[in-house]
Amino acid sequence: MVRVDLSGAKQFFKGSGPDFELARQAHETLASGTGAGSDFTGWMAFPRYMKEHELDRIVAAAETIRSRSKALVVIGIGGSYLGARGAIELLRPIPAKEDPQIFFVGNGLSADYLCDTLDRLGDADFDVNVISKSGTTLEPAVAFRIFREKLAQKYGADADKHIFATTDAARGVLKGLANENGWESFVIPDDIGGRFSVLTAVGLLPMAVAGIDVRKVIDCAIEEMEALDLRSPENPAWQYAAARQHLYRSGYGVEILGCYEPSFRFMAEWWKQLYGESEGKDGIGIFPASVEFTADLHSMGQYIQEGARIIYESIVRFDRSLRSYAIPFEQANADGLNYVAGRNMSEVSSIAADAVKEAHISGGVPNIQINVPRRDEAGFAALVCFFEMACGISGYISGVNPFNQPGVEAYKKNMFRMLGKPGAV
């Protein structure tokens, strides 16, 4: 499990601090399936189901793709995009020589980005993983048309063997096409919303193709979900959820998620969707933002230290780096750096993180620290399960339905009308 350290937030708590009774009630509502949106809480029990059902087939499909292709084109948007990208950039920031490149498309409408991706793909052998519950979301549907055409040009009658569809178990346009054309398909469960789907085939197939040990991810997730069912203020999900809701009600309307590893960038994007989409409704919600330290100490650092006191920070820290590098000694010492010579960069980074924490607290920024053992499969599973559990609990504490996203339809409705889609009004 991750460990939450609230010591840097305590001095900012009002009254008796975070209300763990609210966390207990919210957890009970979540676990008993009695709250708003309870039809979408399947993600808690899902890792165990995954292990017993699709996992072998996902690993086999990934092996097929890895053995024959230099690239996997992943088509998806929102929850069908950010989780896999977050995981892959975190755990495989640089593809090994034997790993296919993963290209993410269908997550926007930029012609330039599409054409550039086609250039990068070149004439490499590739497979396509199209991820969409319905098959009719505009961005991925457009990309899928384009890449089906490319597959047909390249592989002719064999093109269908290069398509893997992650979609509804039974209904929808994409499932229909998959059945009709014999594409291997994987399931987006009915009771798991997009932003909670990274541990379903949605995330796992691209991750496995990228060389991530998804069996290990799922084994760890099973343990994590179980551990996070703990009904006690010792539960890190309770601590995070209760603390952030307490800070929100004390006037801290913006949460900054930070990490000292640049590879965390897209995990932060995944986290923004998880929390922003779950809690930003009914005119309320903590605004989720992110920073990359120490880089952004030299950009957003000034604001964090001395700007409007509406922010708190949640900092993800890995206990150990994967690799080590000792700072070289220089006889001349012209740069005056010999005081850190011989020390491992990780040690220096960790001291910097402590220094930043102290500075930001002094500046009036509450600090929540989230400690994770390692930037590996287990650490990833721990982070995902922790943030998902805490999100459900935090959403119920705030009084919203954390599992719907009614606001996402507004632009689509306008867009379909303006594009002249048949039947759109």
Next chain:
Amino acid sequence: MVRVDLSGAKQFFKGSGPDFELARQAHETLASGTGAGSDFTGWMAFPRYMKEHELDRIVAAAETIRSRSKALVVIGIGGSYLGARGAIELLRPIPAKEDPQIFFVGNGLSADYLCDTLDRLGDADFDVNVISKSGTTLEPAVAFRIFREKLAQKYGADADKHIFATTDAARGVLKGLANENGWESFVIPDDIGGRFSVLTAVGLLPMAVAGIDVRKVIDCAIEEMEALDLRSPENPAWQYAAARQHLYRSGYGVEILGCYEPSFRFMAEWWKQLYGESEGKDGIGIFPASVEFTADLHSMGQYIQEGARIIYESIVRFDRSLRSYAIPFEQANADGLNYVAGRNMSEVSSIAADAVKEAHISGGVPNIQINVPRRDEAGFAALVCFFEMACGISGYISGVNPFNQPGVEAYKKNMFRMLGKPGAV
């Protein structure tokens, strides 16, 4: 010049709306050099100076590097990092075959990121551009030690020819080392702060190595800075500055900068530093955040549409895409997409942007639109000059010194003490 469209913000303006008299006064303070921090306003006149002084030498150095190396390692943090990265990702999101790869290091303390970068660099020929006013900032200084060692191992006595130092004209550790070792060096002017330095050698040398036409950038910047001196509410910098300060005082404390081109991601990071560091002080300041559309409509879209009404959005739109792609027609039309078949993706993207604007305004989010002709050297120069001018004006309207960053020292002071740096307290 960019064109600012405030039509999507008007209905949210209180009273008589943005006060252009405040913008006029702030512009006068900026131009006359009578305001706080006026020692750091050299960036307005600098493009012309650059053209007549360093530009030829920058282009020549870039040609040398391009002709002999497969990679340029750029060492810098904050303003010595984000501008070049923003420009290169915007204008050269994918390096052409003949372009060296640009690696950015020294912008953090992650051992994993450093080691991964060394792996990626492999045994390719490379040059180093170290960018630091003083030469003693910890992150770049550590990276520079490491890469100097690598250069010495690879090139022996010729290593010094592979180092280009962008630093103070006369003082500081790095300038001293450059003189001593005969490194070619370029100037970080005394009257230009880091976040305003992208059009100095700080940004231009890496950009030129990446294949960007920096002569064109500077020619356009000269014109832009002149045009932006316009003292009138027609000035787009007045419009943006006055509107955002008006919105801030009406309770909109968070600005979301968005763009429909994924290649804009690091320009948004540059913008966050520019505005966050200039305005986030004295306990006030608009909190700068960013999104990438349409991707983030499926993540942050819910919050934007229905969350806490503390946000407004500023959307950068390019009038034309560089490339075009017509959406394929499919006889079967199983996905129902034929209503967009044959249409260019750029057209669809533009309609989507209109639809999003309408939806967000209906949801209670003021919209500022910033139109730029093209995603090219001229468009980049226009954006940079516009955002810099507007930042100076906006900062003076808000009452702060937009050109200092006293808060950045707090964590450094702690860090040096904890690391046991000689003399640190």
